[in-house]
Amino acid sequence: MNKFKAQAFLALALALCVVIGAGAQAKPVEIELWITGTASEAGPPPADWAGYRIVRETLGIELKLSLLPTTFTDQDMKINAAAAANRLPDILHVNRDVFIKLAKQGLLAPTDELMKKMPVRTKTHYDDPLRNKLAMYKGRMYGLPDPGKMPMTDGWVIRKDWLAKLGLQPPKTIEDFYQVAKAFTLNDPDGNGKNDTYGFGAFIETSDITNWGLGVRFDPILGAYGVAGVWDVTGAKNFGLNVRKPEFYDAIQFVARLNKDGLIDPDWTTLKKDEFRARWKQGKYGIMRENFAALSTVANYPAFDKNFPDGEWIPIPPPVGPKGKSSEGMLYVDTRIHVVSKRAIDAGKGDAVARLLEWFATDGYALAMFGEKGVNYTLDADGNISTAGLPDPDKSYAKSAMVPILQLRNLASVNSDWELLPRYVPHKTLNGRTIRPLEIWRYFTTQPWTEATAALLIEPPANKADFERFYTENLVKFALGQQALTPASWKAFLAGLDKLGAKELEKSAKAKVEEAGLLK
Amino acid sequence: MGRSRIESSTPPGRTLTRRLSHAWKFRGMYGMAILPVAFFLVIRYLPLWNAQIAFKDFSPLDGVWGSPWNGFSNFAAFFRSPYLVPLIRNTVLYSLAKLALGVPAAILLALGLYETGHRMLRRVVQTLAYLPHFLSWIILHGILLGLFSASEGLFNEINRASGIGTINYMGDPATFPFIVVFSDLWKEMGWGAIVFLAALMGIDPALFESAQVEGASRLQQVRYITLPGILDVIVVVVLLRIGTILDAGFHQLFVLYSVPVLDVGDIIDTWVYRQGILNADYSIATAVGLFKGLIGLSFLLVFNRLAKRIAGSGLY
Numbered sequence: 001m002n003k004f005k006a007q008a009f010l011a012l013a014l015a016l017c018v019v020i021g022a023g024a025q026a027k028p029v030e031i032e033l034w035i036t037g038t039a040s041e042a043g044p045p046p047a048d049w050a051g052y053r054i055v056r057e058t059l060g061i062e063l064k065l066s067l068l069p070t071t072f073t074d075q076d077m078k079i080n081a082a083a084a085a086n087r088l089p090d091i092l093h094v095n096r097d098v099f100i101k102l103a104k105q106g107l108l109a110p111t112d113e114l115m116k117k118m119p120v121r122t123k124t125h126y127d128d129p130l131r132n133k134l135a136m137y138k139g140r141m142y143g144l145p146d147p148g149k150m151p152m153t154d155g156w157v158i159r160k161d162w163l164a165k166l167g168l169q170p171p172k173t174i175e176d177f178y179q180v181a182k183a184f185t186l187n188d189p190d191g192n193g194k195n196d197t198y199g200f201g202a203f204i205e206t207s208d209i210t211n212w213g214l215g216v217r218f219d220p221i222l223g224a225y226g227v228a229g230v231w232d233v234t235g236a237k238n239f240g241l242n243v244r245k246p247e248f249y250d251a252i253q254f255v256a257r258l259n260k261d262g263l264i265d266p267d268w269t270t271l272k273k274d275e276f277r278a279r280w281k282q283g284k285y286g287i288m289r290e291n292f293a294a295l296s297t298v299a300n301y302p303a304f305d306k307n308f309p310d311g312e313w314i315p316i317p318p319p320v321g322p323k324g325k326s327s328e329g330m331l332y333v334d335t336r337i338h339v340v341s342k343r344a345i346d347a348g349k350g351d352a353v354a355r356l357l358e359w360f361a362t363d364g365y366a367l368a369m370f371g372e373k374g375v376n377y378t379l380d381a382d383g384n385i386s387t388a389g390l391p392d393p394d395k396s397y398a399k400s401a402m403v404p405i406l407q408l409r410n411l412a413s414v415n416s417d418w419e420l421l422p423r424y425v426p427h428k429t430l431n432g433r434t435i436r437p438l439e440i441w442r443y444f445t446t447q448p449w450t451e452a453t454a455a456l457l458i459e460p461p462a463n464k465a466d467f468e469r470f471y472t473e474n475l476v477k478f479a480l481g482q483q484a485l486t487p488a489s490w491k492a493f494l495a496g497l498d499k500l501g502a503k504e505l506e507k508s509a510k511a512k513v514e515e516a517g518l519l520k
Numbered sequence: 521m522g523r524s525r526i527e528s529s530t531p532p533g534r535t536l537t538r539r540l541s542h543a544w545k546f547r548g549m550y551g552m553a554i555l556p557v558a559f560f561l562v563i564r565y566l567p568l569w570n571a572q573i574a575f576k577d578f579s580p581l582d583g584v585w586g587s588p589w590n591g592f593s594n595f596a597a598f599f600r601s602p603y604l605v606p607l608i609r610n611t612v613l614y615s616l617a618k619l620a621l622g623v624p625a626a627i628l629l630a631l632g633l634y635e636t637g638h639r640m641l642r643r644v645v646q647t648l649a650y651l652p653h654f655l656s657w658i659i660l661h662g663i664l665l666g667l668f669s670a671s672e673g674l675f676n677e678i679n680r681a682s683g684i685g686t687i688n689y690m691g692d693p694a695t696f697p698f699i700v701v702f703s704d705l706w707k708e709m710g711w712g713a714i715v716f717l718a719a720l721m722g723i724d725p726a727l728f729e730s731a732q733v734e735g736a737s738r739l740q741q742v743r744y745i746t747l748p749g750i751l752d753v754i755v756v757v758v759l760l761r762i763g764t765i766l767d768a769g770f771h772q773l774f775v776l777y778s779v780p781v782l783d784v785g786d787i788i789d790t791w792v793y794r795q796g797i798l799n800a801d802y803s804i805a806t807a808v809g810l811f812k813g814l815i816g817l818s819f820l821l822v823f824n825r826l827a828k829r830i831a832g833s834g835l836y
Contacts, residue, residue, distance in 0.1 A: 262686075267691075
């Protein structure tokens with residue numbers, strides 16, 4: 001009897017172990033993911049998003065998703081705060097400055113081993129040796145350099161209807177640009193009888209050491225003088241800060257002239273991106289540098305269209321400077337660096353992380369890009385994305401209400417034509433004109449650009465706050481006329497930069513770029 | 521000898537019993553104190569442990585204790601900044617201006633509300649004065665832009681219509697400080713008046729009745745009864761503000777400042793944000809925080825003594 005009891009107890013214990021073991025096995029691995037959403041104006045996928053369920057059921061992963069704040073500084077702050085507490089999530093998106101800092105602090109896991117566990121993703125996403133260099137620290141990969149945003153997305157555009165109204169031709173040279181901007185400011189191009197337009201619209205848009213100063217919205221103007229961007233990385237001989245070139249002085253002088261003559265929105269130093277975009281949609285600007293999608297997609301264009309059904313933005317070549325130079329801006333091999341925290345690997349989540357990322361490149365690719373097949377999209381006979389035959393057309397991936405379920409596109413996208421065509425669909429304006437966003441983008445890609453990928457490798461100096469302030473503040477003050485722009489004041493500005501360590505910064509930057517083999 | 525000493529002192533058991541019985545007697549008071557004490561322990565005192573990273577080269581992986589010591593180099597990094605003097609100047613001037621204008625304005629508002637005989641008027645003014653406190657600086661930035669924007673702000677519309685031309689209020693170092701100080705005044709005046717209004721309510725009405733019988737005017741009553749009646753509160757409020765003299769309002773400046781006004785808009789906290797937080801230099805951020813705390817404490821000690829000597833009352 002006792003023997004029977006013991007056997008029964010043993011059997012029961014074994015059964016319990018099996019049940020508990022099975023339960024433990026079935027318990028999904030929790031993966032925390034911080035990602036930059038595809039659309040800044042929309043929220044994260046809803047709790048009932050199919051992706052959560054599929055990932056749980058097929059990969060055994062409980063996905064905890066957070067969208068990072070939309071501005072670079074807020075993103076960095078959130079990530080830095082988590083890093084300070086050693087509480088980074090398992091996977092997150094970082095910019096290169098933060099990437100370097102996290103790698104230095106030992107908070108990131110090397111990714112070379114991880115990549116072996118995701119063969120398809122490695123082939124489709126990490127096949128560019130140049131891009132891979134951007135995710136390296138001390139010769140080893142600590143990041144996953146996913147294809148970034150489409151290249152050459154931002155370019156020089158002008159109000160065609162204003163040109164027509166004033167009988168002007170699109171400006172070709174920098175001086176033409178000045179004259180057209182003047183006419184747009186003074187000659188009431190919208191015909192409303194008010195003095196409420198500006199030839200040029202811009203704001204200070206900077207994010208990192210490659211675009212301090214006036215920021216990227218001024219790149220075509222600086223490009224006309226051959227000095228777009230903070231750095232010249234086009235060759236070993238001329239490597240260094242662009243401000244050292246006399247042409248930079250000329251470019252700032254030109255901006256100062258624009259500002260003095262009131263041809264640029266006087267709020268350009270205080271405007272934020274949303275305010276800037278609200279203003280061109282209100283018909284304040286005639287010429288600007290803008291992102292093709294922000295300018296023309298079906299989600300972004302209607303606000304302008306509603307105000308100005310006959311208004312029309314067209315891309316034009318960036319202005320040509322006195323020495324025949326021109327540039328839309330800096331051209332990077334763009335990447336979106338996703339990193340895996342050391343904490344995640346230490347917690348044994350490496351396999352789950354690889355499984356998840358591989359899924360986004362394989363079975364989950366279409367779901368991330370366009371939603372559920374048969375619900376949010378269909379495929380036509382050629383296998384292209386379509387919305388024909390959807391049971392509920394309101395659930396089409398192209399509807400703005402569906403944007404939240406597409407917020408993870410950045411984890412899947414490879415910028416193929418198959419992706420891009422349905423993302424940037426042609427659409428009709430209120431007066432029946434057809435807008436083809438991709439045509440605007442393709443136009444930008446045919447224009448001159450300044451190669452600057454190597455500049456992404458440059459690390460900011462230790463005294464970043466002071467250096468950046470000194471650099472940006474002085475250039476803006478020169479442009480505003482708050483500080484007289486003379487050869488002497490410019491010399492003093494350069495001397496001030498040197499005092500803050502500009503020469504040392506250039507030296508270390510050059511070494512870094514040379515080490516990566518990116519300096520010709 | 522030993523025996524007599526034992527006999528002469530209070531037995532430890534009895535002291536404890538007495539203390540416990542005292543605590544039990546005032547259990548209500550002690551009960552009420554539990555939460556605030558816990559708050560200060562957890563939120564204010566426990567984090568002091570982490571302040572040691574001001575003297576360390578902090579690495580999140582090594583943790584607070586494991587990171588290597590580096591002496592005063594983090595403080596030195598702040599003191600080496602070429603912007604040190606303007607940063608401190610801006611911080612102190614904004615703080616003082618907000619104190620010098622904010623406290624009298626709040627007192628005046630409280631006096632006005634207290635003195636008015638119209639209940640409805642008092643309620644309306646009170647509510648309107650409190651409201652801006654609840655608006656974030658982001659919203660206020662939008663409102664200020666609507667008023668002061670160079671291209672489409674209300675004031676510039678008026679300026680242009682009257683031939684004055686455009687003034688870039690938000691981007692001009694000459695006008696920006698006024699916007700900072702007066703927007704803060706507008707936002708916080710109503711909220712700041714609450715404490716003075718409460719103090720005013722505590723003044724014995726018999727004093728006013730006696731003064732009226734003696735023929736004192738309203739102004740004389742304010743001068744000789746009301747203001748002395750709330751002097752202690754004024755001293756406390758001013759001293760507390762002096763204790764945070766190096767907190768000039770990060771949120772406000774961070775939202776309102778822009779590149780052309782950095783000369784007059786950059787304060788210690790915005791510098792720390794850029795160098796310490798965005799640049800992940802936590803040790804520098806902590807060192808500057810510690811420096812600010814020490815300066816605040818020194819000011820508090822000095823001014824508390826001065827207040828006691830001049831006004832006869834202080835914080836402690």
